[in-house]
Amino acid sequence: MSEQTLGAASAQTGLLPEMTSRHTAQARINKHKADWRGWKFMWPFALVFVFVFIIPIVYAIFISFFKKQMIGGTKFVGFENYSRLFVDQQFWSSVWRVALFTIVQVPIMLFLAAAMALALDSMKLHGTKFFRISTFLPYAVPAVVSTMIWGFVYGAKYGLVGSFNDFFGTNLDVLAPDVLLAAIGNINTWEFTGYNMLIFYSSLSTIPHSLYEAASIDGASEWQIVKRIKLPELRGSLAITVIFSIIGSFQLFNEPSILQNMVPGNAITTYYTPNMYAYNLSFSGNQSNYAAALAITMAVITMAIAYAVQLRSMKEQMK
Amino acid sequence: MSAATMTPAELKAQEKAAKKAEKERQKRVARDEAAERKRAAKTGFSNPANPTRSIGLTIVCAIFAVYCLFPFVYLVINATKTQADFTSTFGLGFGHTFALWDNIVTVFTYQDGIFGRWFVNTILYVVVGAGGATLLAIMGGYALAKFRFPGRNLCFAIIIGAISVPGIALAVPQFLLFAKVGLTNTPWSMIIPSLVSTFGLYLMWIFSDQAVPDELLEAARVDGAGEFRTFFQISLPLLAPGIVTTALFAIVATWNNYFLPLIMLKDADWYPLTIGLNQWKDQASTAGGQAIQNLVITGSLITIIPLVIAFLCLQKYWQSGLAAGAVKE
Numbered sequence: 282m283s284e285q286t287l288g289a290a291s292a293q294t295g296l297l298p299e300m301t302s303r304h305t306a307q308a309r310i311n312k313h314k315a316d317w318r319g320w321k322f323m324w325p326f327a328l329v330f331v332f333v334f335i336i337p338i339v340y341a342i343f344i345s346f347f348k349k350q351m352i353g354g355t356k357f358v359g360f361e362n363y364s365r366l367f368v369d370q371q372f373w374s375s376v377w378r379v380a381l382f383t384i385v386q387v388p389i390m391l392f393l394a395a396a397m398a399l400a401l402d403s404m405k406l407h408g409t410k411f412f413r414i415s416t417f418l419p420y421a422v423p424a425v426v427s428t429m430i431w432g433f434v435y436g437a438k439y440g441l442v443g444s445f446n447d448f449f450g451t452n453l454d455v456l457a458p459d460v461l462l463a464a465i466g467n468i469n470t471w472e473f474t475g476y477n478m479l480i481f482y483s484s485l486s487t488i489p490h491s492l493y494e495a496a497s498i499d500g501a502s503e504w505q506i507v508k509r510i511k512l513p514e515l516r517g518s519l520a521i522t523v524i525f526s527i528i529g530s531f532q533l534f535n536e537p538s539i540l541q542n543m544v545p546g547n548a549i550t551t552y553y554t555p556n557m558y559a560y561n562l563s564f565s566g567n568q569s570n571y572a573a574a575l576a577i578t579m580a581v582i583t584m585a586i587a588y589a590v591q592l593r594s595m596k597e598q599m600k
Numbered sequence: 601m602s603a604a605t606m607t608p609a610e611l612k613a614q615e616k617a618a619k620k621a622e623k624e625r626q627k628r629v630a631r632d633e634a635a636e637r638k639r640a641a642k643t644g645f646s647n648p649a650n651p652t653r654s655i656g657l658t659i660v661c662a663i664f665a666v667y668c669l670f671p672f673v674y675l676v677i678n679a680t681k682t683q684a685d686f687t688s689t690f691g692l693g694f695g696h697t698f699a700l701w702d703n704i705v706t707v708f709t710y711q712d713g714i715f716g717r718w719f720v721n722t723i724l725y726v727v728v729g730a731g732g733a734t735l736l737a738i739m740g741g742y743a744l745a746k747f748r749f750p751g752r753n754l755c756f757a758i759i760i761g762a763i764s765v766p767g768i769a770l771a772v773p774q775f776l777l778f779a780k781v782g783l784t785n786t787p788w789s790m791i792i793p794s795l796v797s798t799f800g801l802y803l804m805w806i807f808s809d810q811a812v813p814d815e816l817l818e819a820a821r822v823d824g825a826g827e828f829r830t831f832f833q834i835s836l837p838l839l840a841p842g843i844v845t846t847a848l849f850a851i852v853a854t855w856n857n858y859f860l861p862l863i864m865l866k867d868a869d870w871y872p873l874t875i876g877l878n879q880w881k882d883q884a885s886t887a888g889g890q891a892i893q894n895l896v897i898t899g900s901l902i903t904i905i906p907l908v909i910a911f912l913c914l915q916k917y918w919q920s921g922l923a924a925g926a927v928k929e
Binding site for chain 1: 650651652653654655657658660661662664665667668669671672674675678686687688690691692735736737739740742743744746747748749750751752755758759761762765770772773774775776777792793795796801827828831852855856858859863873874875877878881882884885893896897900903904907908910911912915919
């Protein structure tokens with residue numbers, strides 16, 4: 282290539298020609314030397330990431346050791362916020378609530394998603410394409426909209442549940458305090474089953490079809506193919522979906538906070554989930570230091586659970 | 601005839617013809633497959649790549665599809681009702697009057713047309729925020745996949761760790777920091793955090809790893825192309841399906857974001873659609889507030905239409921993009 286093209290290329294990228302040529306020449310001579318070229322592409326992401334992720338986390342850890350006081354301004358208090366959190370009944374009740382939510386909702390959702398993915402992948406459906414897109418479509422709906430729709434549907438006054446009650450003479454109330462969590466679980470299941478289905482489906486579609494042919498020639502039944510080929514393939518994506526789902530449901534915020542005004546009475550308290558508690562502490566309660574301690578604690582709990590699950594599934598894969 | 605000598609009209613005609621031929625080919629394939637299934641049913645032999653369609657399984661899946669789709673139906677039906685009809689008639693039946701057009705007009709004129717403002721805001725946040733997030737994810741993913749630079753492993757560890765940090769752990773300090781710099785209640789407070797898409801980065805890393813052969817990059821470098829020229833002219837076209845997927849997910853994340861604008865924005869003029877709609881919904885429960893559920897529902901419908909259309913039109917891309925992302929686990 283001529284010098285001209287090189288010049289054009291460097292002009293396009295805004296680099297000085299001598300810089301580029303010196304750089305590549307250097308790279309050719311010193312192969313063992315560090316190759317910094319990747320940072321040319323990495324730095325914009327890294328810069329924003331540091332600004333949006335790293336600094337806020339460090340800052341949160343920092344302020345969680347302080348306390349705002351009526352007199353004397355902010356004061357260093359060490360681990361006082363954490364020890365207060367440790368005996369905070371409201372905090373632990375919210376943690377147990379999301380833990381219960383996770384234990385029940387995540388398996389149901391992932392089971393539905395995996396079943397649907399297997400059904401789609403079996404190619405035995407009439408209209409596979411229609412099913413694929415229609416089960417995924419809820420993902421495109423904002424949490425605000427889906428919660429509102431379901432909130433209207435749940436309404437005992439003029440919602441579908443109300444119509445059902447009028448028609449059958451029943452007295453169902455899905456927004457009653459003892460079933461409210463299940464009602465929220467249903468909204469989440471509706472929103473995210475399709476998304477998880479798609480992850481499962483994508484990993485199934487990477488299995489070469491010749492494998493199925495070989496198995497069926499060898500006399501494997503349909504169930505054997507599912508059990509021996511497809512389910513093991515799903516295990517890899519299962520680890521990812523489980524972790525994302527656990528993180529997601531421990532962060533539960535949108536649905537209960539949007540539903541708050543649609544639920545009669547005070548069934549959804551300001552400390553219904555850890556996230557709502559932290560939000561209310563810092564924005565209504567003016568206790569951002571305590572909220573920061575809460576957020577850090579939740580981050581640690583979530584990460585611990587996510588890693589425990591991931592480690593277990595990895596160990597299983599090793600076997 | 602080479603492409604260079606053709607007029608745009610001729611090119612278009614050629615493209616159209618190619619599309620038509622492809623459509624016909626697909627029809628033929630579908631016909632052949634149906635015939636094969638018929639034969640297979642008779643002989644008892646089943647091709648695993650083309651099994652008999654099962655009605656039972658279809659019905660089971662149809663039940664699930666109804667569950668997924670009925671809220672959409674509810675939304676569309678209730679967007680045609682007046683406020684009075686909404687509270688008095690059956691949820692899945694039409695009202696006494698067909699008020700869809702009235703509702704749409706009222707949505708855009710209510711409170712001096714603030715809904716239009718929210719719509720424009722949302723588009724601004726999506727174009728700059730999600731667009732920027734896509735660009736950063738492409739470049740970052742490409743760097744992680746194609747270069748062995750110092751600090752690469754650290755980047756991995758930090759990013760994977762960051763995925764598991766709950767949003768709230770970030771949101772509160774983010775808000776406090778942004779408030780210190782004076783960025784809260786400006787579009788920047790919404791745009792800057794939207795610029796980071798760790799999922800997009802992960803997707804683009806895997807996609808670049810697979811779609812861009814090292815040999816091609818080496819060849820371009822030997823020919824004297826700079827790194828950026830190689831990136832824009834060689835790699836970007838190869839990455840197209842992954843880019844569409846990453847962009848789509850970034851757009852959904854930004855378009856649907858509720859938590860971030862909730863804490864960052866106080867001024868209704870900067871609200872995106874999600875916060876605006878929620879405010880309209882809550883108007884019914886404030887003292888003396890007028891219930892405008894018909895507007896909330898029609899507004900919700902208008903909010904989701906662009907994304908639904910985007911997903912329907914770009915199906916081919918995001919499905920192949922995700923499939924590539926799923927290869928490596």
